[in-house]
Amino acid sequence: MSIECTVIKEIDYYTESIELLFRIVNKNSYQNLKIDLLKRTDEEKHAKICYQLDKLFFIQEDIEKHTDMNNPDIKFYFTKFISDNICIAKILYQCMRHSIFSGSRKDIKSYIEQSFDSIKNNNTLELSFDDIDLKTSVYENGQRVSFTDRIGSLECEPAQKWQLLELIEHSGRHLDILYEILDQTVAALKKHEETLVELKEAATEYWVEYFEQHNFHKLMNSFYNISEDSYPSKPTFIRTQIMCCNRVIFYGNDENMGDYHILDVGILFDCNYQVTKRQLTNQELSNGLKLLSDPSKFEILRFIRNKKAYGQEIAAELKLTTATISHHMNTLMKMGLINIEKSDNRVYYQLNKEAVNYLLEVTKNKLLEE
Incomplete structure (x- = not known):
């Protein structure tokens, strides 16, 4: 079954501003990114990389010249938090990244507050962090845990737990402060609108043309080594990201994600991007090792190391819920550690031994041979 793909053409200036301020505050220079990418990519891609990143x-x-770096609110909302890719502003705005919802400022604020109310009041939702998000998944074995205990069990410093409690309890007040900062950045960013539109349109046109000739299953096969026609056939929205130019993020294959998928693609990427073949950065390497160290994910990978298995089968064997299996598989898929294929109307998972071997080989080289 073909998946309907819609490429979003509008620039989301607030999301772009959050990413840009995050990079400025944490001194993640596009110039340094360019130097790094030129070392790790083929020469044929260098001209495009230099043009865009310059x-x-x-x-x-x-924008940095127009940003008060001594403003404590800017430091609070945009300094790295938990991982190299998360900050308080991204957590506060994260439900918008998982959604195609649009509306007035008032509607967006209400939508975000409702999202945090759900996190606070639904005691069946386990909280955790991955590389980019505060994640929610249904507790294994039907557990119910209080909000404060769920925050308390997060793997982060006590001060960060208090910050999260404060953020979720008073999300409306924090949104007001964040929007004051973002409004100034958006105004400054729109002075570069001609450049931003050029970069956005080039990436958008590429993906529009791609989907005129290919389907989404083919792209997922290229990106994540998923056999064609094995992925849930939901409408999919492609969002090209300007400031977050060097990441591909897929929001999908998760029962909590609703009736559609979202794929965020940095403007540096085309359909030849592959998780298991490209060079891994130190951060990506660390993320992969974290996945292997998670007990549930490790047992899942062991169970499917020599055979294919479908979700309910894995859930019954490991005494987990199918929702939990879906959540784990989504994370493992993004790192390319599993292969997915469809047979007899079931989706089967199997360990991608090549990808695991590559991850461990790079780890060995980084630690012992470089």
Whole structure:
């Protein structure tokens, strides 16, 4: 079955501003990113990388001049939090990344507050962090845990737990402060609108043309090594990201994600991006090792190391819920550690031994041979 794909053409200036301020505050220069990528990519891609990142670096320098780096609110909302890719502002705005919802400022604020109310009041939802998000998944074995205990069990420093409690309890007040900061950045960013539109349109046109000739299953096979026609056939929205130019993030294959998928694609990427073949950064390497160290994910991978198995079968064997299996598989898929294929109307999972071997080989080289 073909998946309906819609490429979003509009620029989301608030999301782009959050990413840009995050990079400025944490000194993640596009110039340094360019140097790194030129070392790790084929020469044929260098011209495109230099052209795009030089433009982003110019914008970054200009916005930094108009940003009060001594403002404690800017430091609070945009300094790295938990991982190298998360900050308080991203957590506060994260439900918008998982959604195609749009509306007035008032509607968006209400939508975000409702999202945090759900996190606070639904005591069946386990909280955890991955590389980019505060995640929610249904507790294994039907557990119910209080909000404070769920925050308390997170793997982070006590001070960070208090910050999360404060953030979720008073999300409306924090949104008001965040929007005051973002409004100034959006105004400054729109002075570079011609450049941003050029970069956005080039990426958008590429994906529009791609989906005129290929389906989403083919792209998922290229990105995540999923056999074609094995992925849930939900409408999918492709969002090209300008400031977050060097990441591909897929929101899907999760029962909590609703009736559609979202794929965020940085403007540096095309359909030839592959999780298991490209060079892993130190952060990506660390993320992969974290997945292997998680007891449930480790047992899942052991169970499917020499055979294919479908979700209910894995859930019964490991005494987990199918929702939990779906959540784990989504995370493992993004790292390319599993293969997915469809047979007899069931979706089967199997360990991607090549990807695991590559992850461990890179780990060995980084630690012992470089």
